[in-house]
Amino acid sequence: MATVTFKGAQRWYAGADSPAVVGLDLEIGDGEFMVLVGPSGCGKSTTLRMLAGLEPVDAGSVFIGDRDVSLVPPKDRDIAMVFQNYALYPHMTVEDNMGFALRMAGMKRPERRRRVAEAARMLGLTDYLDRKPRALSGGQRQRVAMGRAIVRDPAVFCMDEPLSNLDAKMRVQTRADIAALQAELGTTTVYVTHDQVEAMTMGHRVAVMNEGALQQVDVPLGLYDRPANLFVAGFIGSPRMNLLPATVRDGRATLGGVEVPVPAAADGGGRAAVVLGVRPESFRLVPGDDAAALSLEVALVEELGADSFVHGHVRIGDERQLLIVRSGDRGSVRPGEVVRVRPDPARTHVFDAQTGARLD
Amino acid sequence: MTAVQQPAVAVSRPGPVSGSRSRLPGRRIAYAYILPFFLVFAAFSIYPWLATAWESLHDTRLSTYDQSNWIGLENYRNLLTNHFFWNAFRNTITIGIISTVPQLCMALGIAHLLNYRLRGRTFFRVALLMPYATSLAAATVIFAELFDPKLGLVNWSLHTLHVPAVDWQGSTWPSQIAVSTVVTWRWTGYNALIYLAGMQAISGDLYEAAAMDGASRWSQFRHVTLPGLRPTILFTIVVSTIGAAQLFGEPLLYHNGLPDGGTQNQYQTLGLLMYQQGWTNDRLGLASATAWTMFLIIVLAVGVNLLLARRRELRDHGRRRHASTVAGVPEVTTR
Numbered sequence: 012m013a014t015v016t017f018k019g020a021q022r023w024y025a026g027a028d029s030p031a032v033v034g035l036d037l038e039i040g041d042g043e044f045m046v047l048v049g050p051s052g053c054g055k056s057t058t059l060r061m062l063a064g065l066e067p068v069d070a071g072s073v074f075i076g077d078r079d080v081s082l083v084p085p086k087d088r089d090i091a092m093v094f095q096n097y098a099l100y101p102h103m104t105v106e107d108n109m110g111f112a113l114r115m116a117g118m119k120r121p122e123r124r125r126r127v128a129e130a131a132r133m134l135g136l137t138d139y140l141d142r143k144p145r146a147l148s149g150g151q152r153q154r155v156a157m158g159r160a161i162v163r164d165p166a167v168f169c170m171d172e173p174l175s176n177l178d179a180k181m182r183v184q185t186r187a188d189i190a191a192l193q194a195e196l197g198t199t200t201v202y203v204t205h206d207q208v209e210a211m212t213m214g215h216r217v218a219v220m221n222e223g224a225l226q227q228v229d230v231p232l233g234l235y236d237r238p239a240n241l242f243v244a245g246f247i248g249s250p251r252m253n254l255l256p257a258t259v260r261d262g263r264a265t266l267g268g269v270e271v272p273v274p275a276a277a278d279g280g281g282r283a284a285v286v287l288g289v290r291p292e293s294f295r296l297v298p299g300d301d302a303a304a305l306s307l308e309v310a311l312v313e314e315l316g317a318d319s320f321v322h323g324h325v326r327i328g329d330e331r332q333l334l335i336v337r338s339g340d341r342g343s344v345r346p347g348e349v350v351r352v353r354p355d356p357a358r359t360h361v362f363d364a365q366t367g368a369r370l371d
Numbered sequence: 372m373t374a375v376q377q378p379a380v381a382v383s384r385p386g387p388v389s390g391s392r393s394r395l396p397g398r399r400i401a402y403a404y405i406l407p408f409f410l411v412f413a414a415f416s417i418y419p420w421l422a423t424a425w426e427s428l429h430d431t432r433l434s435t436y437d438q439s440n441w442i443g444l445e446n447y448r449n450l451l452t453n454h455f456f457w458n459a460f461r462n463t464i465t466i467g468i469i470s471t472v473p474q475l476c477m478a479l480g481i482a483h484l485l486n487y488r489l490r491g492r493t494f495f496r497v498a499l500l501m502p503y504a505t506s507l508a509a510a511t512v513i514f515a516e517l518f519d520p521k522l523g524l525v526n527w528s529l530h531t532l533h534v535p536a537v538d539w540q541g542s543t544w545p546s547q548i549a550v551s552t553v554v555t556w557r558w559t560g561y562n563a564l565i566y567l568a569g570m571q572a573i574s575g576d577l578y579e580a581a582a583m584d585g586a587s588r589w590s591q592f593r594h595v596t597l598p599g600l601r602p603t604i605l606f607t608i609v610v611s612t613i614g615a616a617q618l619f620g621e622p623l624l625y626h627n628g629l630p631d632g633g634t635q636n637q638y639q640t641l642g643l644l645m646y647q648q649g650w651t652n653d654r655l656g657l658a659s660a661t662a663w664t665m666f667l668i669i670v671l672a673v674g675v676n677l678l679l680a681r682r683r684e685l686r687d688h689g690r691r692r693h694a695s696t697v698a699g700v701p702e703v704t705t706r
């Protein structure tokens with residue numbers, strides 16, 4: 012068991028215009044399940060590979076426990092990694108794949124078999140121990156890759172998009188399995204994904220990255236309820252948060268004729284331009300005669316069974332803005348209609364239009 | 372048009388008739404394309420092959436080619452009771468082994484080194500191909516100079532190290548080693564490039580996974596590179612075996628350009644013997660019998676190679692099946 016600490020860790024690939032990861036500071040607690048999430052190319056894998064020792068740390072350092080491992084080779088870091096395409100040894104049986112690290116560590120065969128058998132039982136792989144990887148389904152391969160990591164009982168698990176090669180249904184199942192397994196083992200885990208649903212459902216805490224820089228670290232609902240900036244606000248949540256330009260004066264933001272009270276911080280500094288963030292479920296459909304509401308021209312209604320999402324346009328100033336609103340009852344809104352919607356002031360986020368930072 | 376309609380026809384009317392007829396013109400064109408190859412193959416492979424077989428069953432001589440008489444397997448009987456044949460046979464095997472085995476091992480090592488990120492890799496790749504691109508005659512003549520017992524660089528170096536001089540021409544083993552050195556020098560780089568190509572097809576993830584699993588570079592080579600390279604290695608072994616069985620130019624040019632392979636035939640290979648029988652001794656029938664025997668030896672050697680590879684694969688399967696049947700009983704597996 013161990014904590015993991017990044018202190019100003021930086022990686023600049025040879026020939027690149029800018030660092031892939033910029034001075035990352037991140038502390039991961041002992042036994043914590045930390046998810047790194049962000050769009051493609053934001054430096055998640057690079058961060059993980061710096062921790063694993065597969066990429067050098069160009070500046071700053073990486074600690075596992077109290078030990079600075081920045082210059083320690085991968086095999087001496089006591090880390091196990093699950094690769095995106097699993098990287099199973101194709102000519103070895105499942106048993107040999109899972110036991111390879113133990114064999115390299117010089118463990119005797121009986122003890123090795125016992126450890127592998129135990130891990131195989133946890134993962135439901137007992138019947139496949141003598142098969143080769145090519146004779147396994149994608150889900151089984153994924154579990155072998157997990158098994159290879161857990162037999163070693165390492166200080167830290169690194170997982171780089173381990174579910175991305177599975178179909179949607181398997182992914183949901185495996186997501187739960189991995190979370191349960193991690194809870195059972197209590198091993199510190201760093202998990203990389205670009206899928207925010209995975210991040211929200213699996214992580215004890217989630218670190219959001221963009222363009223090589225850490226944006227925010229918080230528990231999943233913390234990210235959802237109090238996004239630190241426009242990037243996080245737009246990235247976390249599906250359908251995404253509506254981000255609308257507005258002006259502030261005297262503690263009130265004006266949004267296309269609708270006034271919303273905003274926190275004092277938003278008004279300080281004589282700001283005029285802000286961005287209001289309102290999640291689809293933070294709008295309420297109101298009767299047509301409500302003056303403090305926006306007119307939404309409905310373009311499309313997505314019926315998902317439990318919810319329906321109304322897509323349409325509102326006019327704010329001179330501009331038509333796309334807006335997505337959740338509607339409680341199905342069938343009540345039709346495309347082509349105009350409905351009145353009102354943001355819930357208590358659940359409206361205010362961001363600085365210039366810096367993108369949250370204001371409150 | 373036909374391409375679009377064809378599936379519909381095939382579905383509605385089962386049976387191959389309509390489908391194959393509509394595909395026929397295309398097939399003819401395909402045959403036309405490969406025809407030149409078969410013409411050349413027939414003229415330069417099949418015909419000589421059959422002609423050699425015919426000649427090996429006659430007392431063919433170049434001087435009296437039209438009056439050859441059928442003598443059945445007499446040439447073969449003659450060959451197999453012939454001291455020169457068995458000498459050449461033995462030489463071919465020993466030279467084959469001392470040239471092929473170090474050659475392939477060194478090629479593997481070089482490829483492994485080149486496979487790591489290395490400065491000047493392109494330079495090394497070109498350098499590896501240079502010996503292969505060098506003329507066989509030039510290379511052999513230069514090596515012959517180096518190994519010259521009296522004036523050669525090799526004996527001179529040995530002398531400075533206070534090692535007694537070696538008779539690189541007269542003694543059996545030294546002369547065979549010298550000939551093998553030429554072969555090794557010419558072919559190591561070529562095989563290294565083939566291995567390098569095979570290594571680059573192995574996913575880099577596997578090396579990263581192995582590094583995280585605590586495997587040293589040597590363990591990575593043993594447990595990732597070698598198994599991934601097994602088909603490539605088999606291929607090079609087969610090709611080298613064929614090359615070794617036909618070895619001709621190097622021993623011919625090593626000393627004096629005569630096909631006797633040294634004063635006591637100490638490095639005469641089957642290829643040289645065949646040449647000597649046919650052209651020096653004017654016994655084409657016997658030479659043809661030697662040629663056919665060499666062919667059978669190669670087929671046999673390659674067959675054994677492939678069989679061993681197959682056996683190994685089957686054994687792996689068998690071991691696994693065995694392991695699974697006794698899964699409940701620990702430690703029955705042998706090793």
Ligand SMILES: Nc1ncnc2c1ncn2[C@@H]1O[C@H](COP(=O)(O)OP(=O)(O)OP(=O)(O)O)[C@@H](O)[C@H]1O
Pocket residue numbers: 024025027031049050051052053054055056057058205
């Ligand atoms: N070996 C490399 N050499 C040069 N640049 C690289 C290398 N690997 C990654 N990069 C660059 O570094 C940046 C971060 O890459 P990284 O693989 O960490 O992204 P990621 O967040 O894992 O993305 P994805 O979700 O697509 O896997 C990208 O801009 C990428 O182009």
Ligand SMILES: [Mg+2]
Pocket residue numbers: 055056057171
């Ligand atoms: Mg990645």
